[in-house]
Amino acid sequence: MKKPLTLMIAMMMLIVTACGGTSGSEAETGDADAKDTVTVWTYPVHGTYEDELKELIADFNQEHPHITVEYEMLTWAEGPKKFDVALNAGNPPDLYFHSVDGAYVKTGLALELDAYLTDEIKNDYVPGTLELGQIQGKQYGLPLYQFQWAWGGNKRILEEAGIDWKQIQQEGWTWNEFNEAAAKLTGTAPDGTTQYALVTDGTSLDFIEMLTRNNGMPDVLNASGEFQWNDQRILDTLTFIDNLIDQGYMPKETAAIAPAKRTDMFYAGQAAIISKALPYYDVMIQNRNKDIDAGTVQGEKIEFVLLPVPHNDGAEPKSTMGGEGYVAFKQKK
Numbered sequence: 001m002k003k004p005l006t007l008m009i010a011m012m013m014l015i016v017t018a019c020g021g022t023s024g025s026e027a028e029t030g031d032a033d034a035k036d037t038v039t040v041w042t043y044p045v046h047g048t049y050e051d052e053l054k055e056l057i058a059d060f061n062q063e064h065p066h067i068t069v070e071y072e073m074l075t076w077a078e079g080p081k082k083f084d085v086a087l088n089a090g091n092p093p094d095l096y097f098h099s100v101d102g103a104y105v106k107t108g109l110a111l112e113l114d115a116y117l118t119d120e121i122k123n124d125y126v127p128g129t130l131e132l133g134q135i136q137g138k139q140y141g142l143p144l145y146q147f148q149w150a151w152g153g154n155k156r157i158l159e160e161a162g163i164d165w166k167q168i169q170q171e172g173w174t175w176n177e178f179n180e181a182a183a184k185l186t187g188t189a190p191d192g193t194t195q196y197a198l199v200t201d202g203t204s205l206d207f208i209e210m211l212t213r214n215n216g217m218p219d220v221l222n223a224s225g226e227f228q229w230n231d232q233r234i235l236d237t238l239t240f241i242d243n244l245i246d247q248g249y250m251p252k253e254t255a256a257i258a259p260a261k262r263t264d265m266f267y268a269g270q271a272a273i274i275s276k277a278l279p280y281y282d283v284m285i286q287n288r289n290k291d292i293d294a295g296t297v298q299g300e301k302i303e304f305v306l307l308p309v310p311h312n313d314g315a316e317p318k319s320t321m322g323g324e325g326y327v328a329f330k331q332k333k
Helices: 004-020 024-029 049-063 079-088 102-106 119-123 155-160 165-171 175-185 206-213 232-246 259-267 281-294
Strands: 036-042 067-073 095-098 141-149 151-154 194-199 271-274 304-307 320-328
Touching (some): 036 079, 155 165, 155 304, 175 194, 206 232, 281 304
Parallel strands (some): 036 067, 194 271
Antiparallel strands (some): 095 320, 141 320, 151 304
């Protein structure tokens, strides 16, 4: 299967040629042998992604020695802010790892890719995947993967508290039912620290998006295309979260918890449930368990179970899914 990054780099060079005829490097230096440069901003998608990225770029450079690829590995906490500043200044990177955002398209800097997508490229994707990189039917990004967010639980803690996690998987649960379970899941961790029912990070909107979607707001916009963030359902969702903190079911310092700290708390048994558990968490935790068996990592082995996000009483349960990959941009100058 083709790699979205190398494919996007190649398409970027097609776009440069189609739009300008002469490369930027050649135009500036007058040197026909000058290299074009493609700038890539990305994230540590998984533990060894940067190593894979280097291999992809090396392979690409063998086929296209006249192109220099410069990449920067951003952090999940600070990267989005850095990109927003660059985009607002009219100087985004050529390629950025993210889901396609309507705000990007509105700037006029996101590049439409449809003219460069051959049938061979389209057929290389599982049906329904390319649509995740579209806005109003136009292709702006090439997904690297699809995702479906859920919550994840520590099987030992759930069962010790008498929580029927299999029934929850099959039937879901309401906010009231989660509150009842949270009271049982809050206590003392094996290391003597507080064991919380739920831990999330305070650096993104993912947590509140999952909960508002399960409070009758599946979309950011209403049927008239108006933003709904002043809706009563938003207040109800925030009240639900605030109550979890007040009751001690979530840490009071939640707003300051980074994603890595959230994961560390779950690994340490300081939280029964972790928010935004992507399905590949299974693999991460299985690898960690192997490292514990090998003696290279200290800690308790965890049996991990995926759990649906609870929904408000009277609201329909909703899942959160999408796709992330690379989006191409031009610059104002």
